[in-house]
Amino acid sequence: MHNNKNIDMRKESDDIKGQQQNINLMAGPSCSELEFVDAREASPDVVEELIIGRTAEKGKIIASLLDGMSEKIIILPIYGIGGIGKTTFARLIYNDPNFKCYSHVWVHVSQIFDLNKIREYVISQLSGKESQAIERQIIHSCLTELLSGKILVDLDDLWEEDQFHLQELKDMLYHADSSIIILVTTRSERVARRICTNLQPYKILPLTNDICWDIIKQRSSFESRNDKRQLMDIGREIAKKCRGVALAAQSLGFTLRSMNIDQWIKVKESGIWNEPISDYASLPNHVLASLKLSYSHMDASLKPCFTFCAIFPKGHKIVKDDLIYQWISLDFIKPSNMLSNLQLGEKYIGQLLGLSFFQHSVPTFKANLHILQL
Structure with missing residues (x-):
């Protein structure tokens, strides 16, 4: 029975891979050095000190x-x-x-x-x-x-x-x-x-450009960078493109944390901000643009894991460990010399949380399980 389930999942995954290849996203450098986000940084209780504005x-x-x-x-x-x-x-x-x-x-x-x-x-x-x-x-x-x-x-x-x-x-x-x-x-x-x-x-009204910039600085670990003076004006221009939307600032901020100054400039000057995205009427264009930029700079090994999650409906609650085992069974996760399959799975979950593609679900009676929500 378990094997049949895996076969069905593989079929769905193959379909998703085909769709993924047809997505027209701008090419970008890898972000394989994205840091693992500690779960405490994205607590389901929404730690108030981390909420800006x-x-x-x-x-x-x-x-x-x-x-x-x-x-x-x-x-x-x-x-x-x-x-x-x-x-x-x-x-x-x-x-x-x-x-x-x-x-x-x-x-x-x-x-x-x-x-x-x-x-x-x-x-x-x-x-x-x-x-x-x-x-x-x-x-x-x-x-x-x-x-x-x-x-x-x-x-x-x-x-x-x-x-x-x-x-x-x-x-x-x-x-x-x-x-x-x-x-x-x-x-x-x-x-x-x-x-x-x-x-x-x-x-809920849009945030100010300054608050969006504060969110980007927080998510990108801006204050710990050696080149923050050179990045200041570029970052402020990127913040304006978020148009007051927190999700855009959060996703971009995490993406920018692993980028150098030339890559920050490319994000600022990207033509994606002006592209019509009429297929996604449920979100404003600048929000989809920021998410597309984050996806295009996502590490190649992380993309199939994220794309697989398209089989779940919006708002679906996922047990984190179950999802990692599904990724492993589908060969989406390849062990490295440094990290095991499970450790890589944890790292990928952290990256998707940081990019705001996942969020922690509000705790319920299943307190012993780590639940994520799309």
Whole structure:
């Protein structure tokens, strides 16, 4: 059975390799010397010292939530373009000490709205048990019992616009014996306005060029470089091309950390910033441009590992060790004299986290597993 699974995975991998060869990306130098990112640098709890910007915004949001504590249910929609930092901002609120006495639930909703799945996620995280272990006929009473007291729920990446479905979602989470705060992140202002109740939707605005430059400096280990004076003006010009989008700055910053001054200049002057990328309407052009630049400078040995992940849907949660073993079984990882297969797999995971192609999933009841999310 295991062999058949590997054969199926190989077939899918061959298809992905074929697609990869047809991707028109600019050639770039290898970044085989990319450093391994310590997992502590990308904690699932979003260590606040590592988050640049949004501090004042967070303070205002926390104050508005605390002011509304008398309400049984508070819904705060957070909306903005892809890559602007909605999820990171929501996590900062989610992990704030003001809500330490709340039970926490994090649900990645995605484009396919499934109320039953959302219900199962809520039950799983509040009960600490797999939702499948709960009898279907008592699921409603179970949910009513669990949704008592103080609950903080984050519904991440909501796309559903149907007013009836949104009302069903709110009705499912509302219970008379509870005090519930619901954070909702979405790209759609329409969704944000339809889900809101007592708080106006909050729009995440672009970061300033200076903050984007600060993010690039952080991700590229700029302050430890000997050539930082020569790179200062070049880096500021690159930061402008991010147009205030955190994801673009994060991805570029990690890519730039292994580059010399000539390569920084090539990134700044690349024609990719002006190319139309109409096939990817869900993200702004400058975000896709930064991700394409990061991909094109990715080490050749890392590309098939990343491309393989195209078999998973957006937002899919992956057990890190399982993914590494899949890469090994498909011969994507070749042991070196210095590192074993598993050590290389860990290094590749670190690089993909640094490039923001992966992120750590919010901890759930599976606390013993290291879960990644696309």
